[in-house]
Amino acid sequence: MSVTNYACINADTNVDLLIDRFPGVVPVFVERRMHCVGCPMARFETLADVCGIYGLPIGPLLTELRASAMTGIGRSKGVAMTYVIAQPCIGVKDGSCVEVCPVDCIHTDDESDQYFIDPDECIDCGVCAEVCPVEAIFFEDDLPEQWANFLGLNRQYFNRKP
């Protein structure tokens, strides 16, 4: 079933379509430790299905999903906080984070030896950091001091793109 506005979100709503239409709902799943974001099975599951899987009541989940979809919880454009990819990605660059990012804001090119996060598109859901095999992804405030320059390197990658 399609999801055209937040009021349509109900027990029969497809999880994958919901996340695609309203990326602002991602933190609702993450905070409940529901691994729906980036899961291939989400294409076949409704909210009722996943509540059954996780043993959660659907009422509070629907309320929170509608609220987050309506208000666009997540990143506001122009706010200077973001997730950042740092040194450990270099030499690994396996793309696991790209597979799970709900807003497709992780990119690279053949000349670069790592991936980068677009700070203007990232909604701060943190899902990429959970799947990175080498713990290369940090919230800006948690970036280790020795890798502080990677904040600028990530931003610079997108500034130089036409």
Ligand code: SF4
């Ligand atoms: S880059 Fe990471 S934190 Fe930002 S939106 Fe994508 S998955 Fe979420």
Ligand code: SF4
């Ligand atoms: S998952 Fe980690 S190592 Fe893999 S591309 Fe993303 S940041 Fe780099």
